[in-house]
Amino acid sequence: MEEVRIGVYVCWCGNNIAKMVDVQDVAMEVETLPNVVIARDYKYMCSDPGQDLIISDIKKHRLNRVVVSACSPRIHELTFRKALEHAGLNPYMFEMANIREHVSWVHNDREEATRKAKSLVAAAINRVCWHESLEKRSVEINPATLIIGGGISGITAALEIADAGKQVYLVEKSAQLGGFASKMCLTSPFMYSTTQMIRAKINKVMNNPNIQVLLNTQIEELSGYLGNFTTTVSEDGRDLELKFGNIIVTIGLKAFDPSVIENYKYGILPDVVTSLEFEGMLKAGKIETRDGRIPRHVAVIHCVGSRNATYHDYCSRLCCKNALKYANMVRAAIPGANIFEMYADMRAMGNGCEELYSVTSKKNVMFLMFDQHNGLPEIRKAGPKDNCDMIIELDEKLSGERIEVPADLVILMVAIEAHEEAKRLAQVTGVSMCGNQFFIERHPKLDPVATTTDGVYVAGSCQAPKDIPDSVAQARAAAARVLCTISKGNVEVEVTTAEVNEDRCCGCQTCISVCPYTAITFDEEKSVSVVNEVLCKGCGTCGSTCPTGAIRAQHFTDLQILSQIDGLLEKSMELKEV
Amino acid sequence: MSKENSKPKLKMAVYWGAACGGCCVSVLDVHEKLFDVTANADLVFWPIALDTKYADVEAMEDDYIDITLFNGAVRNSENEHMAKLLRQKTRILVAYGSCAHMGGIPGLGNFSSKEAILKQVYLESSSTINPGPVYPETRHEVKEGVLSLPEFYNDVRTLDQTVDVDYYMPGCPPQTERLLEVFMAIVNGSELPPKGSVIGALDKGQCDECERKKSDNKHIREFKRPFEIEDDGETCFLEQGIICMGPATRGGCGCRCIEGNAPCRGCYGPPDDVPDPGAKMMSAVATMIDSDDPDEIEEIVSQIADPAGTFYRFSLPGSILRRKINTDI
Numbered sequence: 001m002e003e004v005r006i007g008v009y010v011c012w013c014g015n016n017i018a019k020m021v022d023v024q025d026v027a028m029e030v031e032t033l034p035n036v037v038i039a040r041d042y043k044y045m046c047s048d049p050g051q052d053l054i055i056s057d058i059k060k061h062r063l064n065r066v067v068v069s070a071c072s073p074r075i076h077e078l079t080f081r082k083a084l085e086h087a088g089l090n091p092y093m094f095e096m097a098n099i100r101e102h103v104s105w106v107h108n109d110r111e112e113a114t115r116k117a118k119s120l121v122a123a124a125i126n127r128v129c130w131h132e133s134l135e136k137r138s139v140e141i142n143p144a145t146l147i148i149g150g151g152i153s154g155i156t157a158a159l160e161i162a163d164a165g166k167q168v169y170l171v172e173k174s175a176q177l178g179g180f181a182s183k184m185c186l187t188s189p190f191m192y193s194t195t196q197m198i199r200a201k202i203n204k205v206m207n208n209p210n211i212q213v214l215l216n217t218q219i220e221e222l223s224g225y226l227g228n229f230t231t232t233v234s235e236d237g238r239d240l241e242l243k244f245g246n247i248i249v250t251i252g253l254k255a256f257d258p259s260v261i262e263n264y265k266y267g268i269l270p271d272v273v274t275s276l277e278f279e280g281m282l283k284a285g286k287i288e289t290r291d292g293r294i295p296r297h298v299a300v301i302h303c304v305g306s307r308n309a310t311y312h313d314y315c316s317r318l319c320c321k322n323a324l325k326y327a328n329m330v331r332a333a334i335p336g337a338n339i340f341e342m343y344a345d346m347r348a349m350g351n352g353c354e355e356l357y358s359v360t361s362k363k364n365v366m367f368l369m370f371d372q373h374n375g376l377p378e379i380r381k382a383g384p385k386d387n388c389d390m391i392i393e394l395d396e397k398l399s400g401e402r403i404e405v406p407a408d409l410v411i412l413m414v415a416i417e418a419h420e421e422a423k424r425l426a427q428v429t430g431v432s433m434c435g436n437q438f439f440i441e442r443h444p445k446l447d448p449v450a451t452t453t454d455g456v457y458v459a460g461s462c463q464a465p466k467d468i469p470d471s472v473a474q475a476r477a478a479a480a481r482v483l484c485t486i487s488k489g490n491v492e493v494e495v496t497t498a499e500v501n502e503d504r505c506c507g508c509q510t511c512i513s514v515c516p517y518t519a520i521t522f523d524e525e526k527s528v529s530v531v532n533e534v535l536c537k538g539c540g541t542c543g544s545t546c547p548t549g550a551i552r553a554q555h556f557t558d559l560q561i562l563s564q565i566d567g568l569l570e571k572s573m574e575l576k577e578v
Numbered sequence: 579m580s581k582e583n584s585k586p587k588l589k590m591a592v593y594w595g596a597a598c599g600g601c602c603v604s605v606l607d608v609h610e611k612l613f614d615v616t617a618n619a620d621l622v623f624w625p626i627a628l629d630t631k632y633a634d635v636e637a638m639e640d641d642y643i644d645i646t647l648f649n650g651a652v653r654n655s656e657n658e659h660m661a662k663l664l665r666q667k668t669r670i671l672v673a674y675g676s677c678a679h680m681g682g683i684p685g686l687g688n689f690s691s692k693e694a695i696l697k698q699v700y701l702e703s704s705s706t707i708n709p710g711p712v713y714p715e716t717r718h719e720v721k722e723g724v725l726s727l728p729e730f731y732n733d734v735r736t737l738d739q740t741v742d743v744d745y746y747m748p749g750c751p752p753q754t755e756r757l758l759e760v761f762m763a764i765v766n767g768s769e770l771p772p773k774g775s776v777i778g779a780l781d782k783g784q785c786d787e788c789e790r791k792k793s794d795n796k797h798i799r800e801f802k803r804p805f806e807i808e809d810d811g812e813t814c815f816l817e818q819g820i821i822c823m824g825p826a827t828r829g830g831c832g833c834r835c836i837e838g839n840a841p842c843r844g845c846y847g848p849p850d851d852v853p854d855p856g857a858k859m860m861s862a863v864a865t866m867i868d869s870d871d872p873d874e875i876e877e878i879v880s881q882i883a884d885p886a887g888t889f890y891r892f893s894l895p896g897s898i899l900r901r902k903i904n905t906d907i
Contacts, residue, residue, distance in 0.1 A: 503781055503782070504781060504782060504783075504849055504850070504851070505782070506782045506783030506784065506785040506786040506824075506825060506829070506849075507785050507786055507792060508783065508785040508792060508814075508816075508824070508825035509792055509793060509794040509796070510794075510796055510816075510825060510862045510865065510866065512794035513794045513795075513796065513797070513865075514865045522794065527786065541865075544861050545861060545862050545865045546858075546862070547783070547825035547826035547852075547855075547858045547859050547861075547862035548782070548783040548785075548825050548826060548849050548852070548858075549848065549849055549850070549851040549852035549858065550783075550849075558851065558852075558853065559851075562853065562898075
């Protein structure tokens with residue numbers, strides 16, 4: 001091994017670190033450690049002059065390792081790695097000791113804080129001795145994209161990518177495109193015709209030479225990784241092999257089946273219908289009872305299966321504004337009808353929704369509130385003397401009274417659930433699911449369309465209940481992410497991957513099922529495990545699982561981590577003795 | 579080239595520290611090959627077989643002995659003294675067997691303390707009556723003179739935690755065939771591996787040699803002990819819910835236990851780069867537990883009988899864990 005020559009830089013971070021840590025003392029102390037050639041302190045290491053200091057020292061003192069003791073590596077690790085690269089050093093010959101978030105910001109005893117900072121820097125110095133050069137790797141991106149699900153999200157993403165001149169395979173399980181949006185009559189709150197909107201989009205898709213639409217098709221298996229996926233689908237009885245570089249999953253949603261809620265007698269009383277069935281009536285242009293009469297009393301019940309611990313804890317987000325839409329449409333179609341909105345909380349939010357609520361409340365619509373914790377409204381068949389078909393009994397929360405409401409037609413605002421195929425497709429595509437079987441995005445705030453599997457994106461209601469504008473926005477975002485990788489042509493993949501030492505692997509196969517990215521396979525011929533470095537994210541799970549020590553998580557090897565711990569303990573013991 | 583019979587014979591010693599005697603017996607197990615051994619080596623010190631005294635060893639020049647097979651851990655002052663003495667008198671010191679290598683079965687004493695062990699043995703065990711109570715003393719004066727006993731240490735140490743070691747030959751005991759291979763290699767002047775190497779064992783884990791069927795189907799819902807299952811004789815023990823140390827243990831023994839339908843207990847020690855086989859195996863076994871529910875996981879883990887003794891059966895003093903911290907001393 002070449003001689004290890006370490007430069008250590010202790011940052012003041014203005015006063016952020018220096019006020020609580022004696023940075024000069026830290027630098028002086030660690031300069032005496034083995035392999036440390038130079039140790040300095042400086043006001044702002046991350047500034048250009050700070051970085052230049054490192055660069056010139058690397059050249060002047062032939063440094064081959066650098067430790068910066070400053071803020072969190074989350075903030076400036078990349079900055080300093082780049083500085084090392086500028087000086088011609090491999091960027092991974094670097095270690096950061098966080099003496100701001102882990103020391104100065106959380107302690108109030110300057111002496112103790114300085115002691116802790118010394119230990120942390122000593123640990124980093126011990127660790128960096130064992131760092132190895134790691135080379136950046138990239139994979140080429142196949143410019144075609146697979147989109148699973150032909151609803152509004154899938155259609156939007158397909159058009160976006162195809163209009164940029166790139167090939168799209170749009171796979172739809174059913175016999176037609178359009179998804180749930182095409183089952184709606186008008187949008188809420190602005191009452192556009194969904195049919196007109198979707199039809200035009202579908203036509204564009206069908207006529208776009210860059211989009212190959214595969215109807216009645218499901219994705220059973222998928223192989224490959226970011227940039228180079230393959231699947232086989234069946235088209236007209238023939239197997240068709242598709243190759244593509246990215247995947248957008250837009251499989252949409254499923255409507256809650258309300259027959260499990262006894263109170264609502266769905267499936268027993270003929271004129272209790274779901275919101276989806278009511279959309280069908282609206283599209284057909286006729287609001288009527290099963291036996292063809294015009295209802296005189298129409299009740300809309302909210303939160304059917306939503307926000308209820310027995311069914312789904314979450315809010316389905318779209319029902320309130322749709323329910324308001326129904327009140328308006330019933331009022332327009334049957335001016336004399338009694339309309340009741342039975343809600344748990346009015347949650348119509350978003351652009352134009354509050355306005356829709358206020359307009360609706362002036363249209364002689366009775367708003368009745370119930371509390372899901374105190375029982376749901378109960379629907380029963382009316383008696384012969386009643387002037388209606390059904391009676392709904394509920395504890396009205398605002399008045400505190402138990403009341404009875406007449407109804408000829410009841411619309412249940414059913415919850416939005418994850419698609420029945422979600423679990424299967426999560427396994428096929430390697431996307432994670434939340435407890436409700438919605439797909440999980442990589443970061444809930446900062447990375448809402450990517451997933452933890454590179455090259456696989458999600459959009460629309462398969463990720464959480466969404467309305468059309470949100471689905472469209474997410475679909476376009478996913479398309480933009482895909483187009484970015486296509487236009488670049490290749491993408492850098494994780495460098496700190498796991499590595500199998502084939503001379504050591506004994507073939508116990510403990511590692512295979514623990515990999516969350518299905519990056520490990522077993523080579524039967526050699527009888528060793530093999531890590532696909534493109535799929536590997538360097539999470540280290542296999543490394544800590546491997547009982548034989550054959551798998552090394554690069555940049556997090558046992559030797560590196562144990563040396564770091566040794567450094568930490570040695571320094572703390574030594575300083576304690578003093 | 580000198581002729582075969584003019585080649586000077588190797589001088590060889592075998593010594594036991596805190597050991598059961600099995601390692602010395604494994605040397606005897608060379609059977610008629612003992613003639614090959616004695617044709618090439620003079621056994622200059624071997625307490626189980628020869629009546630050489632410590633004073634004779636003390637009288638030897640430094641590096642007089644070519645090779646010493648030191649078996650047993652270092653658990654008292656006599657073990658330590660002899661380890662240091664033999665190091666001084668020996669060119670190639672081999673930590674022979676699990677106890678010298680990693681601490682072995684006596685090393686499990688590090689889960690206890692000197693006080694607790696002496697109390698159990700000399701006071702509390704059901705067959706003991708000790709009203710004094712009298713404990714072993716290192717020095718005791720009688721009218722004939724002074725009697726002395728070695729001092730019993732609180733800590734069991736491996737040989738290399740006591741003196742510098744050249745090679746390690748693992749096993750409880752090491753396979754006699756491996757010993758012969760190593761011995762003949764030394765006799766024939768083969769190039770020796772770098773100092774500090776494990777010899778007489780393979781680089782890969784047991785699974786590589788094990789003929790049982792293995793898959794990635796290691797999902798354990800219930801840990802069992804061998805007598806609790808009807809072993810089919812073919813499936814990986816771990817896949818049957820039995821803890822087998824095989825993956826964390828070097829091959830080379832010929833899968834003696836597994837061939838006898840018992841799981842590997844780990845006596846051959848870890849492959850290179852595994853400083854703590856117990857921790858490695860625990861971490862591996864943890865990933866096999868087939869549940870996401872914390873209460874259920876706890877329930878499943880609690881089925882492992884004697885986890886410390888299972889995972890650290892042979893390796894405690896030599897591991898990172900090393901010992902239980904005594905809060906009472």
